[in-house]
Amino acid sequence: MLHSVLDSDQYKLSMQQAILQQIVKGGEDPLVAYRFTNRGGNLFTRATYEVVLQAVQDLGKLALTKEERVWLEKNAPFLTADYLDYLETFRYKPEEQVSVQYVVVDKDAQGQELGRFEIEIKGGWAATILYEVPLMAIISEAYFTAQETNWDYVGQYELAKAKGKALFEAGCVTSEFGTRRRRSYEAQDIIMRGLIAANEEFGGEGKGRLAGTSNVHFAQKYNIAPIGTIAHEWIMGVAALTGYEGSNGRAMDLWEKTYPSGALSIALTDTFSTKPFFDDFISDPARANRWKGLRQDSGSPFKFISLAKEAFERVGADPKQKIIVFSDGLDVAKSIELKKASDEAGVGCSFGVGTTFTNDFVKVEQPVKQDVPGEGEPRTGEPSKALNMVIKLYRINNEFCVKISDELTKNTGDEETVRVVKHRFGLE
Incomplete structure (x- = not known):
C-alpha cells in the first residue's frame, strides 16, 4: 500500500521540520494524541480491519533512501541538511505509537461482523506527525480492496x-x-x-x-x-x-x-x-x-x-x-x-x-x-462513494486541541474546549 516514507503530503514534512526547529529545539518533543473520525459512518468488516492492521505494521519497514534524500536536496531546498539527517533516521514505530481497535456493532445478512474503528496515535509530536496521511490512505485502500470491490480502474x-x-x-x-x-x-x-x-x-x-x-x-x-x-x-x-x-x-x-x-x-x-x-x-x-x-x-x-x-x-x-x-x-x-x-x-x-x-x-x-x-x-x-474521514490532533501536553471550521459540521475536538474557544473568539 505504502511504497515510500515519502508517500505522504509535503506539508507533513514541512511541519515536522518546524516542530523540530521551533517547538522541540533540543528539548522535549511535546506528547500528542491524534484520533480518527469516520464522518461518513461506514462500517467495516473484520477482513478490512485485518488488512489495515497489517499495513500499519508494515509502516515500520519504511525509511528514507539515499536516492530520495538526494532528490529532496535538489527539489525541496527549504528542507535543511539537519532535518534531512533526522528524516534519514526517522522510523515509524506502530507497535508503540498506534492503537487500532475494532468494535463490532452489527452483522450483515450473511452473519458477517460489521464494526467501527477506534484509532489513536500517541507519542512525541515530531515522532508521530507523519502518520495521518498514510493511515488514511491505508484505511481507504483496505476498504476498497477487502470490502467494497464492485469497481475497477477502467477509463x-x-x-x-x-x-x-x-x-x-x-x-x-x-x-x-x-x-x-x-x-x-x-x-x-x-x-x-x-x-x-x-x-x-x-x-x-x-x-x-x-x-x-x-x-x-x-x-x-x-x-x-x-x-x-x-x-x-x-x-x-x-x-x-x-x-x-x-x-x-x-x-x-x-x-x-x-x-x-x-x-x-x-x-x-x-x-x-x-x-x-x-x-x-x-x-x-x-x-x-x-x-x-x-x-x-x-x-x-x-x-x-x-x-x-x-x-x-x-x-x-x-x-x-x-x-x-x-x-x-x-x-x-x-x-x-x-x-x-x-x-x-x-x-x-x-x-x-x-x-x-x-x-x-x-x-x-x-x-x-x-x-x-x-x-x-x-x-x-x-x-x-469515497470514505469521508479525518485524523486530527486531539491533545498536546494534556491540552485539548480543537478546530473551529467555517463549516460547522467540520468542527473537531473536545466539545467543552470548542465552546470555550468559540466564546474567546466571539463565535457563539
Missing part, C-alpha cells in the same frame, strides 16, 4: 486527462492533493499520469497548468514539484501550547523563522474560523505582505474571495499579486467557477484538487482486471 487515465484538459484550458493552475482519501496507490498513480499528459498537451505559459502534487513520492517519481505548506494542526498545536489569543499570528511568526525565504508562505485561514485569522493578519501589515497568499479550506469559497481581497487591500497589498489557494472539496466545475470569480474580483488564485480526482469511481457488476490499469473509455454509472 481512469482518460478521465483524469479530460479533467486536466478542462482545468488547464480554463486557466486553472492546479495541484494534485488527493493522497489522504485516494482509492489506492494505483489509482493515484493513474490520475498523476493522466494529469501530466493533460499538462503536456493543454497546459503551459499563459494558460492553466499542473503546478505539482502534494505527494512527495509521486513528485519524485514524475519529477514535478512537491506542493504543500501548513495544515491546521500547526496552528492548533501552537494555540494549545501558547494560548489562543493571537495564535494565528504566532503560528505565522514561527513559520517564518523556519522558512525565512518565504518559499512556503501560504497561510491557512480557518483553524478557528476566518474571523480570528483575519484579525491577526491585518494587525501586522508588514508580515501580511511577506506572505504569498491564503488557503481557503472551509465555508463558502465565493464569499472568501471578497474577504481575502479586502484583507489584502487593508494591508496595502495588490490582490492581483497575491493568491488564494482553494482546496475544499473541489471538482472541475467548481474550480472553473472560482477561477472566473477570482478573475472578476482581481485576485490571483490556484487550486488543490483531491478526492474528486483520486477517488472518483462508479460501481460495476463485473470488475475488469487490466494489463495496464486505467486504459479505456471512462465509465459512467452510480458513484462508488
Whole structure:
C-alpha cells in the first residue's frame, strides 16, 4: 500500500521540520494524541480491519533512501541538511505509537461482523506527525480492496486527462492533493499520469497548468514539484501550547523563522474560523505582505474571495499579486467557477484538487482486471462513494486541541474546549 516514507503530503514534512526547529529545539518533543473520525459512518468488516492492521505494521519497514534524500536536496531546498539527517533516521514505530481497535456493532445478512474503528496515535509530536496521511490512505485502500470491490480502474487515465484538459484550458493552475482519501496507490498513480499528459498537451505559459502534487513520492517519481505548506494542526498545536489569543499570528511568526525565504508562505485561514485569522493578519501589515497568499479550506469559497481581497487591500497589498489557494472539496466545475470569480474580483488564485480526482469511481457488476490499469473509455454509472474521514490532533501536553471550521459540521475536538474557544473568539 505504502511504497515510500515519502508517500505522504509535503506539508507533513514541512511541519515536522518546524516542530523540530521551533517547538522541540533540543528539548522535549511535546506528547500528542491524534484520533480518527469516520464522518461518513461506514462500517467495516473484520477482513478490512485485518488488512489495515497489517499495513500499519508494515509502516515500520519504511525509511528514507539515499536516492530520495538526494532528490529532496535538489527539489525541496527549504528542507535543511539537519532535518534531512533526522528524516534519514526517522522510523515509524506502530507497535508503540498506534492503537487500532475494532468494535463490532452489527452483522450483515450473511452473519458477517460489521464494526467501527477506534484509532489513536500517541507519542512525541515530531515522532508521530507523519502518520495521518498514510493511515488514511491505508484505511481507504483496505476498504476498497477487502470490502467494497464492485469497481475497477477502467477509463481512469482518460478521465483524469479530460479533467486536466478542462482545468488547464480554463486557466486553472492546479495541484494534485488527493493522497489522504485516494482509492489506492494505483489509482493515484493513474490520475498523476493522466494529469501530466493533460499538462503536456493543454497546459503551459499563459494558460492553466499542473503546478505539482502534494505527494512527495509521486513528485519524485514524475519529477514535478512537491506542493504543500501548513495544515491546521500547526496552528492548533501552537494555540494549545501558547494560548489562543493571537495564535494565528504566532503560528505565522514561527513559520517564518523556519522558512525565512518565504518559499512556503501560504497561510491557512480557518483553524478557528476566518474571523480570528483575519484579525491577526491585518494587525501586522508588514508580515501580511511577506506572505504569498491564503488557503481557503472551509465555508463558502465565493464569499472568501471578497474577504481575502479586502484583507489584502487593508494591508496595502495588490490582490492581483497575491493568491488564494482553494482546496475544499473541489471538482472541475467548481474550480472553473472560482477561477472566473477570482478573475472578476482581481485576485490571483490556484487550486488543490483531491478526492474528486483520486477517488472518483462508479460501481460495476463485473470488475475488469487490466494489463495496464486505467486504459479505456471512462465509465459512467452510480458513484462508488469515497470514505469521508479525518485524523486530527486531539491533545498536546494534556491540552485539548480543537478546530473551529467555517463549516460547522467540520468542527473537531473536545466539545467543552470548542465552546470555550468559540466564546474567546466571539463565535457563539
